[in-house]
Amino acid sequence: MKSYAANELHSRGRRYNEPPPTYRGEYQRDRDRIIHSTAFRRLVYKTQVFVNHEGDLYRTRLTHSLEVSQIGRSVAVALGLNEPLTEAICLAHDLGHTPFGHAGQDTLNACMRDYGGFEHNLQSLRVVDKLEAKYADFAGLNLMFETREGILKHCSVRNARELGDVGERFLERRQPGLEAQIANLADAIAYNNHDVDDGFRAGLLTLEQLREQPLFEAQHLDVRAHYPDLEDRRLIYEIIRRMIGTVVTDLIEETQRRIEASGVASIDDVREADESLVQMSPEIYEQHVSLKRFLNKHLYRHEQKLEMTRRAQAIVRELFEAYSGDPFLMPLEFAEKAASRNEAQRARVIADYIAGMTDRYAIAAHEGLAG
Ligand code: MG
Numbered sequence: 001m002k003s004y005a006a007n008e009l010h011s012r013g014r015r016y017n018e019p020p021p022t023y024r025g026e027y028q029r030d031r032d033r034i035i036h037s038t039a040f041r042r043l044v045y046k047t048q049v050f051v052n053h054e055g056d057l058y059r060t061r062l063t064h065s066l067e068v069s070q071i072g073r074s075v076a077v078a079l080g081l082n083e084p085l086t087e088a089i090c091l092a093h094d095l096g097h098t099p100f101g102h103a104g105q106d107t108l109n110a111c112m113r114d115y116g117g118f119e120h121n122l123q124s125l126r127v128v129d130k131l132e133a134k135y136a137d138f139a140g141l142n143l144m145f146e147t148r149e150g151i152l153k154h155c156s157v158r159n160a161r162e163l164g165d166v167g168e169r170f171l172e173r174r175q176p177g178l179e180a181q182i183a184n185l186a187d188a189i190a191y192n193n194h195d196v197d198d199g200f201r202a203g204l205l206t207l208e209q210l211r212e213q214p215l216f217e218a219q220h221l222d223v224r225a226h227y228p229d230l231e232d233r234r235l236i237y238e239i240i241r242r243m244i245g246t247v248v249t250d251l252i253e254e255t256q257r258r259i260e261a262s263g264v265a266s267i268d269d270v271r272e273a274d275e276s277l278v279q280m281s282p283e284i285y286e287q288h289v290s291l292k293r294f295l296n297k298h299l300y301r302h303e304q305k306l307e308m309t310r311r312a313q314a315i316v317r318e319l320f321e322a323y324s325g326d327p328f329l330m331p332l333e334f335a336e337k338a339a340s341r342n343e344a345q346r347a348r349v350i351a352d353y354i355a356g357m358t359d360r361y362a363i364a365a366h367e368g369l370a371g
Contacts, residue, residue, distance in 0.1 A: 068183070071186040146180070150180030
């Protein structure tokens with residue numbers, strides 16, 4: 001590993017001291033704890049873009065997280081960085097997501113407006129720091145500082161003040177380690193590409209529309225030239241795998257250049273740098289952002305999706321209102337916690353309960369309210 005990679009020997013460690021693992025590294029242990037967590041298993045029934053029951057072949061938040069991890073690990077290895085740490089951050093990055101994707105998170109945020117709001121990124125940290133109840137000696141998963149730093153991608157100044165060590169960099173305007181920077185972009189690369197695949201499969205995006213995107217069209221022309229008779233399904237897949245290859249290669253090479261030019265020699269140097277060193281070249285980044293905007297306009301805001309969005313908003317809002325009115329509509333462990341606290345703390349218990357729900361659990365709970 002390079003000198004500027006995260007290294008457990010120089011880590012800021014865990015919040016509760018534990019004996020070191022015998023046959024694994026510390027970050028491998030983090031990854032394993034994340035995979036064994038309840039929140040991780042729930043991701044299989046949580047929406048990425050398409051609600052889980054819309055079809056068996058669409059990405060869920062679990063398969064999305066695996067694709068992010070796979071891209072992140074490739075980049076980390078190519079750059080001589082810490083692969084297990086990158087993997088741990090990637091696998092954990094969406095643990096705090098609500099049911100129904102962004103529609104769920106925005107609604108829960110609105111419900112929580114008077115009580116500190118709700119942000120899925122912050123919730124992911126809350127899951128690994130507090131909510132997972134598995135270990136005898138501590139709450140949460142007791143992960144390494146660098147893993148927690150990577151999970152907390154962004155954060156308001158107000159929240160940062162309450163978060164202690166992982167909040168500091170937002171107050172002091174420092175960068176996270178390179179492994180966290182990679183996880184951040186691996187997320188964006190993964191969804192840009194798999195959402196093209198899912199959107200096309202769902203019939204919400206057409207080949208003609210996609211061809212207006214330079215990232216897509218460059219690969220489209222290339223694949224067509226070599227395989228003029230390829231059927232659409234394989235054509236799309238061949239284009240997507242080449243798009244991922246193009247962007248990932250560009251990311252590795254541009255980042256390598258920036259690391260060399262910056263002269264960083266340690267993770268502390270990385271943290272003090274003026275900007276993120278993990279970046280695409282300006283040209284590819286522009287194409288990547290263009291595709292992201294395209295998906296936002298034509299897929300995430302597609303009329304067919306908006307209908308599901310409205311339904312999801314109603315479910316989350318009505319669950320929140322019902323539990324606020326009568327906490328004992330929740331399972332006893334949540335109800336008792338909620339009932340014994342002040343208004344803001346009660347709202348937070350309710351938000352934790354709703355955020356932990358899978359899509360189908362939320363739908364069933366909502367139907368149960370009427371009964
Ligand atoms: Mg994600």
